[in-house]
Amino acid sequence: MDGDSAHSMEAEREMTRLWRTFRTVYELLADRGYEVSDNELSLPLEDFRAKYADPLGYPDRTKMKIQARPTDTMKMKYTPLPSKANPNPQPDCGTIYVDFCPDSSAVGTKQVRAFNHLVDENNFHTGIFITQTPISPSAVRLLSGVPGRICEHFQEQDLLVNITRHELVPKHVLLSPEEKGKLLERYRLKESQLPRIQISDPVARYLGLRRGQVVKIIRKSETAGRYASYRWVI
């Protein structure tokens, strides 16, 4: 009986941890501008357990697959400004697919190749691959090498808490190309004259920012109230 209870305790722990990760993923999708319902955002642990637990009480990651479509505001933000060469630009975003890797260790090129294949076959615009352990360096390279698609990788423990909800993390807002143009005009800047933010920055990774975009960072200041600064993603 003791062994059984220890077993279920461990299952319970893993279930709770994964539930938190799962919720953060939905928050991430909502923050990026995908269509996410309120039910999904506030999924209680009991419902999560009922839906994704296997007979032993452990989470079944193969069932946990998420797809989401971009909202109109997101499409607007990802539509480049019309130019002479491209007078009618299409939004550079589309359906996102999130996959939880069931392997508890040794995630290498094999799993990543399967994931890439899945993303490519189903014609998803973006894919997020979530693993329990770090993936091998060659797998990282392979993941970023899909032409025309964006594949990202997170570890489950990275998403255990939502970093953007921390009180010390200021609010990051992505600017649309139009807003970016206005900003540069208003301050008479070239984009290279803006302060920068790395593409590997945790918040940039969370928001899925791409090179060349500009984020507005709104922080509270004791002396100036709200203070906005702009950073160029590089």
Place this chain on the structure above:
Amino acid sequence: MAQQGPSHPLKTSLPETYAAVNAQQPPPSYSYPTQEEQDRYLEGRPGATQQHLEVALEHAQQIQSQKDAEDVILNRILELLELPSSQTADPAAPSREDTVKLKYSLAPFRPDDYDNLILERNFEDLCGGPRGGFQFKYGPKGSGPGGRGRSVDIVSQDRVEKWCSDACAERALWIRVQLSEKPVWERRAGDTRGTSILLLEEARAKRLKAPAATSSVSSVVDDLQSMGLGNDRSRELALERGDTSLIRPDGRVNVDIRENPHGSQQVAGAPQMRPEDANGGSIEGYVPRERRDVDQDGDIDLLDQI
């Protein structure tokens, strides 16, 4: 008569001369912009010149070639995951095709890439076996403190399970030390490190074939000479370091005096008395004053007569 072949044999840099050769080579992964595209790009930018654009393109090409090289390495890693080609292959005596493939594929690798390959291979072979955690590794009897009992090492499980046997580990690390640390896009044409990889068994066979080392001086000299220390390559390197002079390996200019065969054929004769030389003559057209005096006055200096 109609002429066959190219009408201007000297203009070998004409593109059509090499069209057949160029067609055989794979197309580059990037396309160099044509002059028209470059002009169009420069039109909208009054501050930029053709030179700026060329510098930018040069750097872009370098970066692209690095990316291409990394892609090649990634593809080679994926290919090498499938070795050995047959399940029954003996690791000590791999098949010829596998050996050729391995040597060919490892050429652009750095030791780091090789480690990645090993990591990937471990992932593939283990298939979700228990990893992480630690394991006790017991030494042979009598290896403990004070010669009693057994020594105990605590080793991480990853390290224990990395190789199937010590022989395998030796083979793999033997290859690793032969790889070049330099990334492939920085290697130069003469760099043989990394391109001539020997498997452990091949290296052992080679060593056995070589005559057994003796302690005599002559054999040591022979060995040193066979190492090729004095050949052109090492001289080149010494030149690069500035060790030796270009002219003599000894470091001194070699002076070699030889007679000019053409100049020494005519033998100079003895001087002959000419009539104008009776009074001593002139020295390069200058007639000394005393004699001039005699010529002009007809007097004879007393002092001269004494």
